[in-house]
Amino acid sequence: MKTTLHTVLGAAGLAALLSGTALSPAFAQDIRIGALATLEGPFAQSGLDGMRGVELAVDAFQGQVAGKRIVLVKESSNAKPDVAVAKTRKLIEQDKVDIVVGPLSGGEGIAVKEYAKSVPSKTFVNGTSGAQDTTLRDPAPNFYRFTLDGAQWQAGLGSYAYETKGYRNIAVVSEDYSFPYSQVMGFQAEYCSRGGKISQKNWVPVGTKDFTSVIAKLPDKVDAVYVLLGGADAVNFLTQYYQSGGTAPLIGSSVTVDQTVLSSKGAFKNKVLGMIAAGPVADSNDDPKWVEFVKAYKAKFPDGLESPSLFAHGYYVSTLAVLQALDQVGGKLDDGQKAFQAALAKTELTDRSPTGAIRLDENRQAIADNFVTEVAQRPDGAFFSKVVKVAKGVDQALGMDRAKFLALGTASRDNPSCN
Amino acid sequence: MRFYILLSLNALTVASLYFLVASGFSLIFGLLRTVNMAHGAFYLLGAYVGYDIASYTGSWLLGLVGAAVAVALVGLAMHLTLLRTLGGDELRQALVTIGFAIVVGDLLLAHYGGITYQFTPPEILYGTTPMPVIRGYPTIRLVVIGSALLVGLGLWLLIHRTKVGMLIRAGVDDRDILSAMGFNVQRVLLLVFALGAGLAGLAGVIGGSALSISPGEDARFLLSSLVVVIIGGMGSLAGAALGALLIGFAxxxxxAFIPNYATLLTFLLMVAVLAVRPQGLLGRG
Structure with a gap:
C-alpha cells in the first residue's frame, strides 16, 4: 500500500515537473522575454552583470509594457556556441518566450543568428556578443544588435594612441579568437592608416595563466604594448609584465581594464594607472543619463561592481530597445511579430540611452558612440576609467566606404596586416 | 641566451606548480585506485581559504599553512563520508568525486564571485631577485620552484625512508596482501588522502601567489594533473616529477615559439606517451 502511494505521489511530482509552465500562472496578456547570458564558465561574472542590465531595463518600465506584464525567463550558457543555441532553443520551445535577449560572447552570437533564421516569427536581440559577422555578412532578418561590434568598440583608440600619445611602433599580446581579431582590426583602421606600425603580434590561447615567456619575447624597443586579454588572464599578464620589469606603456582592449579587472584584488593595480583603452562605456562619463544609470544600478545591486560594466550596459540598452518597440506597437505580437519587428528596426534610443543616441543600420546593427578612456584613481583609492575622447556615431564600416570595408575580408590573426 | 634561460626558468616554475598539485593526485591514485576528480576543487578551495586566512591575519605564511590543513581536513571528511561508504567501487568513487568537485566549484563561485584574486605575499617575496645574465627573476617564482623541491624531497623521504612510506609502497603494489598481513590499510588510505588533499591546498596558495585565483582554475589544474600522471605514470612520485617537467617545458x-598551438603540444605529448608506453614513462606495467 505504502509503495503504491509513493509511486502515485512520485508520478504526480514528475508530471508537475514536466508541465512546469502550465502550473506557473501564465496569462495570455503576458509578454515573455528570455534573457541568455553566461552564468557559468570563464565569463560568469560578465554574464551576471549582463543579467543585472536586463533587470534594470525591465524596472525602467515598471515591469510592464502597453498594459501587459513582462515575464522574464533567465537562461545560462557557458560561452560555447552550441550551448548558446541549445539554450536559445529551449527558451523558444519550452519556455515559450516571444523575444530572446542574448547571447554574451562572440562565437555564440554568430550561432544564435543562424538559429534565428529558422524561427522567423520570433525576435532575437543581441546581448553583448561582438563578432562582426553576426550582422555584417549574411545577417538574419529577425536578429537585431543594439550594441557595437568588437571593431567598433575600439573606435577612437587608434588615432588617440598615434596622435595624442605619439605611439609609432607597438607590439600586440592577444587571446586567440574572433573577438580580439575584430578589436585589433578596429584599432588598426585608425592607427595603421595614420602610419603606425605593429612590429609583433602574439596570439595566445584563452585561459593562458603564465605569460612570462611571451613577455620575454616582446621586443625591447616598442612605444607601447597593446593587450587584448580579459578577466583573470589580464590580471595575470599585468602582474607578470611588471614583475618581469616591463616598462612600456600599455594599451587595453574593451575588456582588459573594465571593472571586472579593476575591482579585482591584487598588487597589479598600482601599475595600470594611465593605461588607455576604448569601449562602449566609461566609468566617469558625466552625461546625466549615465549618472542616473549608475545610480539605479548601485541602488538595485549593492553587491554589484563599482560601476556597471559594458555587459550590464549592453544588455540594458538591448532590453530597453525591445521594450520601447513593444510599447510603440501596443504589445501586439500576434501577427507573427511583423509589426513589432518593423518597429524594432526603426527604434532609436535617445532619451533612455545612458551613452548617447543608438540607432540601427540596414543590417540591424547599432550605430552609436564609443569612448576612449584612461585608467585613473579616485581619492578613496578605487580605480576607474576616465573619458578622454568620444568617437561619435561609429558605424560598422568604421567610417570607411562599406564596399571597401567588406573587401578587407574577415578579421583574422594576420588580416588586415600592419607592418 | 637570456631568452632561453628565462624560458627554462618559466618552464621550471610551471612544472613545479604542476608537480605540487599532481604529486598528491598521483599518490591518491596509486593507493586508492581512485581517480580523484575533486583534486582540482581541492586546489581552488585551498587558494580561496588561504586568501581569506592571509587577508584576515595579514600573514601569508599562516594562509599557506592554514590552507593546507583546512583542505586536508576537507579531504579527510570527504573520504570518510563519501568514498569509504562506497566500499572500494572505483568507478562510483570517481563519479562521486566529480559530483563533489562540481558542488564545491559552484559554492566557491557563489561565495567569491567571478573576480580574480591575488595574494599579496610578503614584500621580500614579491620583488625581483638579481641573477647573472638574465638580470633578475621574480622572487615568488623562485619560491614556487623551491617549495616544489622541498615537497618532492619530503615526499621521497616519507615514502622511501619511513615505516609509513613502506606501507604506502606495499599498498601501491598489492593492497589485499598488505591487509592480509594484518596492517590497517584503511588508516594508511586515510593518511594518504589527507596528505594528497593538503598538498593540493598548499599548491593553491602558492599558485594563487605566483599566478592568480579565479573560477575555472579547478578544472585547469585537474586536467594538468591528469596529463602529468598519464605521462609520468600513475602512482609514481618520480613519474609525477618527470611528467610535470615535460609538460612545463612543452x-x-x-x-614562445608556436603560441597558437601551445595547448596542442601538451596533448600531443600525452598521445605519444600513450601510444608507446601506455602505463606512463615511469609507471609499472
Missing amino acids: EQFGL
Whole structure:
C-alpha cells in the first residue's frame, strides 16, 4: 500500500515537473522575454552583470509594457556556441518566450543568428556578443544588435594612441579568437592608416595563466604594448609584465581594464594607472543619463561592481530597445511579430540611452558612440576609467566606404596586416 | 641566451606548480585506485581559504599553512563520508568525486564571485631577485620552484625512508596482501588522502601567489594533473616529477615559439606517451 502511494505521489511530482509552465500562472496578456547570458564558465561574472542590465531595463518600465506584464525567463550558457543555441532553443520551445535577449560572447552570437533564421516569427536581440559577422555578412532578418561590434568598440583608440600619445611602433599580446581579431582590426583602421606600425603580434590561447615567456619575447624597443586579454588572464599578464620589469606603456582592449579587472584584488593595480583603452562605456562619463544609470544600478545591486560594466550596459540598452518597440506597437505580437519587428528596426534610443543616441543600420546593427578612456584613481583609492575622447556615431564600416570595408575580408590573426 | 634561460626558468616554475598539485593526485591514485576528480576543487578551495586566512591575519605564511590543513581536513571528511561508504567501487568513487568537485566549484563561485584574486605575499617575496645574465627573476617564482623541491624531497623521504612510506609502497603494489598481513590499510588510505588533499591546498596558495585565483582554475589544474600522471605514470612520485617537467617545458616553449598551438603540444605529448608506453614513462606495467 505504502509503495503504491509513493509511486502515485512520485508520478504526480514528475508530471508537475514536466508541465512546469502550465502550473506557473501564465496569462495570455503576458509578454515573455528570455534573457541568455553566461552564468557559468570563464565569463560568469560578465554574464551576471549582463543579467543585472536586463533587470534594470525591465524596472525602467515598471515591469510592464502597453498594459501587459513582462515575464522574464533567465537562461545560462557557458560561452560555447552550441550551448548558446541549445539554450536559445529551449527558451523558444519550452519556455515559450516571444523575444530572446542574448547571447554574451562572440562565437555564440554568430550561432544564435543562424538559429534565428529558422524561427522567423520570433525576435532575437543581441546581448553583448561582438563578432562582426553576426550582422555584417549574411545577417538574419529577425536578429537585431543594439550594441557595437568588437571593431567598433575600439573606435577612437587608434588615432588617440598615434596622435595624442605619439605611439609609432607597438607590439600586440592577444587571446586567440574572433573577438580580439575584430578589436585589433578596429584599432588598426585608425592607427595603421595614420602610419603606425605593429612590429609583433602574439596570439595566445584563452585561459593562458603564465605569460612570462611571451613577455620575454616582446621586443625591447616598442612605444607601447597593446593587450587584448580579459578577466583573470589580464590580471595575470599585468602582474607578470611588471614583475618581469616591463616598462612600456600599455594599451587595453574593451575588456582588459573594465571593472571586472579593476575591482579585482591584487598588487597589479598600482601599475595600470594611465593605461588607455576604448569601449562602449566609461566609468566617469558625466552625461546625466549615465549618472542616473549608475545610480539605479548601485541602488538595485549593492553587491554589484563599482560601476556597471559594458555587459550590464549592453544588455540594458538591448532590453530597453525591445521594450520601447513593444510599447510603440501596443504589445501586439500576434501577427507573427511583423509589426513589432518593423518597429524594432526603426527604434532609436535617445532619451533612455545612458551613452548617447543608438540607432540601427540596414543590417540591424547599432550605430552609436564609443569612448576612449584612461585608467585613473579616485581619492578613496578605487580605480576607474576616465573619458578622454568620444568617437561619435561609429558605424560598422568604421567610417570607411562599406564596399571597401567588406573587401578587407574577415578579421583574422594576420588580416588586415600592419607592418 | 637570456631568452632561453628565462624560458627554462618559466618552464621550471610551471612544472613545479604542476608537480605540487599532481604529486598528491598521483599518490591518491596509486593507493586508492581512485581517480580523484575533486583534486582540482581541492586546489581552488585551498587558494580561496588561504586568501581569506592571509587577508584576515595579514600573514601569508599562516594562509599557506592554514590552507593546507583546512583542505586536508576537507579531504579527510570527504573520504570518510563519501568514498569509504562506497566500499572500494572505483568507478562510483570517481563519479562521486566529480559530483563533489562540481558542488564545491559552484559554492566557491557563489561565495567569491567571478573576480580574480591575488595574494599579496610578503614584500621580500614579491620583488625581483638579481641573477647573472638574465638580470633578475621574480622572487615568488623562485619560491614556487623551491617549495616544489622541498615537497618532492619530503615526499621521497616519507615514502622511501619511513615505516609509513613502506606501507604506502606495499599498498601501491598489492593492497589485499598488505591487509592480509594484518596492517590497517584503511588508516594508511586515510593518511594518504589527507596528505594528497593538503598538498593540493598548499599548491593553491602558492599558485594563487605566483599566478592568480579565479573560477575555472579547478578544472585547469585537474586536467594538468591528469596529463602529468598519464605521462609520468600513475602512482609514481618520480613519474609525477618527470611528467610535470615535460609538460612545463612543452607549454612554455610552445607558448614562445608556436603560441597558437601551445595547448596542442601538451596533448600531443600525452598521445605519444600513450601510444608507446601506455602505463606512463615511469609507471609499472
